[in-house]
Amino acid sequence: MAENKQSAEAIVSDVHKKIRAAxxxxxxxxxxxxxxxxxxTIVYSLGCFPFQKDLHDFISQVEENxxxxxxxxxxxxxxxxxxxxxxxxxxxxxxLLQAFExxxxxxxxxxxxxxxxxxxxxxxEPFTQEEMDEMLTxxxxxxxxxxxYKDLISQLTIDPxx
Amino acid sequence: xxxxxxxxHRSGSGGKLKCPTSKLFQIFYSCRTEVNKLETKYHQIWExxxxxxxxxxxxxxxxxxxxxxxxxxxxxxxxxxxxxxxRRYTWxxxxxxxxxxxxxxxxxxxxxxxxxxxFTPSSNERNLISHIFRENEVCQDAxxxxxxxYKNIEVPExxxxxxxxxxxxxxxxxxxxxxxxNKKQLHSRYxxxxxxETWKRLRxxxxxxxxSTCQSKEITICGDLHGQLEDLLLIFYKNGMPSxxxxxxxxxxxxxRGRDSIEILLILFSFLLVYPSDVYLNRGNHEDHIVNLRYxxxxxxxxxxxxxxxxxxxLLQKIFSWLPLATVIDQKVLVLHGGISDTTDLSVLxxxxxxxxxxxxxxxxSQTPPKRRHMSSAGVSIDSDMDEDVCSTNKLxxxxxxxxxPKPLGTRDSxxxxxxxxxxDRLKANTEDELEIRRRRQxxxxxxxxxxxxxxxxxVSSDSVNSDNAKEEWRQILDLLWSxxxxxxGCMPNEVRGGxxxxxxxxxxxxxxxxxxxxxxxxxxxxxxxxxxxxxxKVLTLFSASNYYDVGSNRGAYVKLGPDLVPYMIQYQAxxxxxxxxxxxxxxxxxxxxxxxxxxxxxxxRSDLICAFKKFxxxxxxxxxxxxxxSAVESVMRLGLPWRMLRYQLVTCKTSDGMIDYYDWxxxxxxxxxxxxxxxxxxxTLYRHRSTLETIFRIVDTxxxxxxxxxxxxxxWKLLSVYLKMEITDDAISDLAVxxxxxxxxxxxxxxxxxxxxxxxxxxxxxxxRSMFMGTANDLTKLEGDPNI
Numbered sequence: 019m020a021e022n023k024q025s026a027e028a029i030v031s032d033v034h035k036k037i038r039a040a041x042x043x044x045x046x047x048x049x050x051x052x053x054x055x056x057x058x059t060i061v062y063s064l065g066c067f068p069f070q071k072d073l074h075d076f077i078s079q080v081e082e083n084x085x086x087x088x089x090x091x092x093x094x095x096x097x098x099x100x101x102x103x104x105x106x107x108x109x110x111x112x113x114l115l116q117a118f119e120x121x122x123x124x125x126x127x128x129x130x131x132x133x134x135x136x137x138x139x140x141x142x143e144p145f146t147q148e149e150m151d152e153m154l155t156x157x158x159x160x161x162x163x164x165x166x167y168k169d170l171i172s173q174l175t176i177d178p179x180x
Numbered sequence: 181x182x183x184x185x186x187x188x189h190r191s192g193s194g195g196k197l198k199c200p201t202s203k204l205f206q207i208f209y210s211c212r213t214e215v216n217k218l219e220t221k222y223h224q225i226w227e228x229x230x231x232x233x234x235x236x237x238x239x240x241x242x243x244x245x246x247x248x249x250x251x252x253x254x255x256x257x258x259x260x261x262x263x264x265x266x267r268r269y270t271w272x273x274x275x276x277x278x279x280x281x282x283x284x285x286x287x288x289x290x291x292x293x294x295x296x297x298x299f300t301p302s303s304n305e306r307n308l309i310s311h312i313f314r315e316n317e318v319c320q321d322a323x324x325x326x327x328x329x330y331k332n333i334e335v336p337e338x339x340x341x342x343x344x345x346x347x348x349x350x351x352x353x354x355x356x357x358x359x360x361x362n363k364k365q366l367h368s369r370y371x372x373x374x375x376x377e378t379w380k381r382l383r384x385x386x387x388x389x390x391x392s393t394c395q396s397k398e399i400t401i402c403g404d405l406h407g408q409l410e411d412l413l414l415i416f417y418k419n420g421m422p423s424x425x426x427x428x429x430x431x432x433x434x435x436x437r438g439r440d441s442i443e444i445l446l447i448l449f450s451f452l453l454v455y456p457s458d459v460y461l462n463r464g465n466h467e468d469h470i471v472n473l474r475y476x477x478x479x480x481x482x483x484x485x486x487x488x489x490x491x492x493x494x495l496l497q498k499i500f501s502w503l504p505l506a507t508v509i510d511q512k513v514l515v516l517h518g519g520i521s522d523t524t525d526l527s528v529l530x531x532x533x534x535x536x537x538x539x540x541x542x543x544x545x546s547q548t549p550p551k552r553r554h555m556s557s558a559g560v561s562i563d564s565d566m567d568e569d570v571c572s573t574n575k576l577x578x579x580x581x582x583x584x585x586p587k588p589l590g591t592r593d594s595x596x597x598x599x600x601x602x603x604x605d606r607l608k609a610n611t612e613d614e615l616e617i618r619r620r621r622q623x624x625x626x627x628x629x630x631x632x633x634x635x636x637x638x639x640v641s642s643d644s645v646n647s648d649n650a651k652e653e654w655r656q657i658l659d660l661l662w663s664x665x666x667x668x669x670g671c672m673p674n675e676v677r678g679g680x681x682x683x684x685x686x687x688x689x690x691x692x693x694x695x696x697x698x699x700x701x702x703x704x705x706x707x708x709x710x711x712x713x714x715x716x717x718k719v720l721t722l723f724s725a726s727n728y729y730d731v732g733s734n735r736g737a738y739v740k741l742g743p744d745l746v747p748y749m750i751q752y753q754a755x756x757x758x759x760x761x762x763x764x765x766x767x768x769x770x771x772x773x774x775x776x777x778x779x780x781x782x783x784x785x786r787s788d789l790i791c792a793f794k795k796f797x798x799x800x801x802x803x804x805x806x807x808x809x810x811s812a813v814e815s816v817m818r819l820g821l822p823w824r825m826l827r828y829q830l831v832t833c834k835t836s837d838g839m840i841d842y843y844d845w846x847x848x849x850x851x852x853x854x855x856x857x858x859x860x861x862x863x864x865t866l867y868r869h870r871s872t873l874e875t876i877f878r879i880v881d882t883x884x885x886x887x888x889x890x891x892x893x894x895x896x897w898k899l900l901s902v903y904l905k906m907e908i909t910d911d912a913i914s915d916l917a918v919x920x921x922x923x924x925x926x927x928x929x930x931x932x933x934x935x936x937x938x939x940x941x942x943x944x945x946x947x948x949x950r951s952m953f954m955g956t957a958n959d960l961t962k963l964e965g966d967p968n969i
Contacts (some may be wrong), residue, residue: 022275025316031807032807035807035810035824036824039810039822039823039824039825040265040822040825042822043265043268043272043822043825044268046667049668049777057266058261059261059265062257062258062260062261062262062265063261063262063264063265063825065639066258067254067255067258068254069250069254070257075310089347108258109251110252113251114252114255116248117247117248117249117251117252118248118252120245120248121245121249121252131521137245137248137252137254138249138251138252141245141246141248141249141250142246142247142249143250143253144253144255145252149257149260149673152260153256176676
């Protein structure tokens with residue numbers, strides 16, 4: 019029993035270190051504070067895949083009185099809870115593949131930019147025009163301008179840490 | 181109605197599907213396949229039912245689309261955020277290493293200064309020391325004509341570059357730009373002539389230029405160019421060249437790091453000569469010949485001008501010291517290279533003799549309160565035992581116009597004769613302190629001075645008033661050229677750079693009010709978008725060297741200021757390779773370069789790293805956890821980098837349970853020299869300090885032959901090893917020297933020596949191309965079509 023407790027503590031301490039490392043990358047003045055707008059990047063980079071709505075809720079939870087800043091004191095416990103409870107788990111590759119296949123009605127094996135744009139900007143938690151342009155530049159094949167999703171998924175999926 | 185049996189998919193990760201949306205999606209997805217199956221099985225379907233079914237499944241399908249879209253959006257946003265994180269720490273890597281290079285430079289000056297002022301060399305050492313400093317002789321004005329006479333330099337028939345006649349015309353200047361664009365080189369005769377004219381012109385200029393938009397003109401301001409001719413040409417292309425209608429201000433750091441520094445200077449000086457009221461140059465911290473020794477400009481000139489390079493450099497030394505310090509536009513906007521401090525006073529700066537500011541004074545400043553920056557004096561040796569040579573070089577050294585040389589410690593009264601062996605104890609105390617300088621809040625000067633002052637009696641000098649003035653002047657200029665803004669209020673020494681300070685928004689506010697100004701435009705720091713506002717938009721940082729760290733790392737920018745004095749920024753990025761990529765995508769390439777540079781640093785600290793790892797590995801398993809690995813690496817490297825995040829790129833050998841085999845890992849980053857001689861830790865130290873070593877070599881190599889004698893090598897290394905408080909036997913040094921002098925002719929080829937320290941794995945753009953951080957002896961030819969990229 020004592021051993022279990024020890025390893026649980028070790029896990030939590032490890033999680034804390036991870037969170038701190040990500041937080042510090044945006045703590046430019048070394049005063050344990052980051053701009054609230056960077057929180058989404060930090061949360062994502064810790065391996066989480068939240069919905070936008072979840073993200074907004076989380077940020078309002080940890081933000082310091084609408085100041086636009088987030089302090090590590092609030093962030094650390096909140097983020098630890100998120101990580102320990104696996105609140106925003108990653109999307110498995112095969113699921114992602116299926117998602118693309120659903121959009122690829124004609125089962126061509128790729129998507130046209132217009133197809134993808136329609137879904138990304140009109141459904142779900144829509145992209146802004148800027149996000150959409152960026153996505154197309156990033157994902158579209160240079161010659162034919164097709165989005166070959168099968169290859170992309172394996173290239174772009176994260177290597178989980180925990 | 182149909183009862184559709186659903187078989188939920190098992191997810192590939194083997195765990196439970198925790199996200200309800202994913203589960204729902206699974207259900208809908210499998211619905212689709214079920215429907216297809218059913219359709220095939222029951223090809224006879226009543227139409228009425230079919231419509232109902234279709235409607236039902238259409239709804240499901242639509243839901244599936246939404247869910248699919250949501251999943252993809254989430255996934256993609258995460259990818260973008262991770263890329264952003266990578267970009268951040270890549271930037272962080274480059275900056276940390278860049279600044280730690282600057283620190284090493286400052287340490288070198290400290291060392292040289294201490295040598296100069298505090299010891300008497302024994303007979304063999306004497307030669308080296310005077311050798312080192314004879315290079316810095318400043319010619320008396322009377323000798324100038326003779327020394328810099330270009331008239332007897334002949335231009336051969338086969339010379340295909342531009343010919344210049346003076347006074348310079350606009351056509352010739354435009355022709356010069358064109359010639360440089362076509363990779364021509366200007367003949368040394370014309371270079372010297374041009375530089376002489378420039379020097380004459382600069383002498384007439386005040387310390388602070390005052391210009392006006394004249395109710396209608398727009399002034400263009402450019403930041404750091406750092407020898408990147410492509411960027412200057414791009415600015416001229418987009419904005420037009422300087423002219424009566426198009427005034428320009430160039431805000432310093434024209435040279436070093438890039439490969440066309442001299443061409444940039446020649447262009448800027450030519451425009452200065454033909455449009456004296458419309459082209460303004462501010463001095464940057466790189467317009468300094470000691471900095472140039474390390475960061476590539478000296479080498480560039482000596483390579484391009486083998487015969488007359490030394491003279492050209494001497495003339496440039498003078499010219500740099502005569503460059504104005506700042507420019508004020510319409511009495512409202514201040515343009516200068518670095519920044520300000522809480523004591524910056526433009527009226528003081530307007531009065532100094534900028535070309536002749538002395539760094540050394542006669543009294544120690546032992547009363548300065550701890551919070552403020554210490555700039556104590558160096559003692560002037562008046563010991564009669566000292567050799568004529570060294571004594572005279574002492575004085576000349578003091579008059580040298582390098583502004584990056586912070587004064588070392590000591591007073592006239594407490595001067596003692598010491599030989600090399602004796603002062604190693606003192607240096608030990610020094611270097612221990614200096615290793616603590618990473619923390620922003622500590623002052624390198626403070627701790628060092630406090631320690632040493634305890635050993636000395638404070639002196640009172642009769643000319644302390646003069647010396648205070650001189651000190652103050654020098655400090656003011658240093659602040660102008662080296663300071664960086666910070667977000668907190670206050671003002672503290674800039675120990676990351678080693679000169680100037682960090683200044684806060686309150687200091688800006690106060691300064692602007694006192695001088696009745698509204699905006700400060702400065703450069704000195706690389707910014708990803710080419711510019712950045714801070715301090716409530718009262719300070720604008722402007723950086724004009726795009727792709728500074730590597731292709732795609734950042735954009736450059738220039739500013740246009742009209743009579744309304746509202747700055748208007750134009751950004752650009754040189755190089756066709758980056759046009760198709762977004763900034764995010766070029767992260768990958770920049771990241772690779774940064775990591776290569778980082779690996780070099782890691783290699784240089786192998787032994788220390790192994791020691792640090794061992795502390796976490798009490799059972800001697802050869803393994804450490806990720807957390808411990810990160811702590812150990814940071815404790816040695818002290819770069820403040822997010823090591824955990826970098827782990828994926830830096831550690832390719834992992835055990836199955838997440839432990840890291842550290843012996844294996846440190847062996848990954850090796851250079852070929854060490855592979856041949858695995859036990860030689862001397863080499864590792866040499867590697868770590870190769871940049872400093874190279875700088876010293878080049879100082880010692882006074883005739884710029886590219887060779888130094890074995891004896892000089894031995895002496896240099898000995899001096900450096902004392903400074904680094906290393907134990908090196910004479911035998912070890914001799915052995916090394918002999919090995920390096922492969923043809924046994926008693927001299928060492930500096931380039932060859934530095935070449936030995938290249939890492940064995942694939943050369944990065946940084947290594948083969950510009951010597952940015954390490955100042956290694958790489959040639960400065962830019963590579964086109966690097967297969968690595």
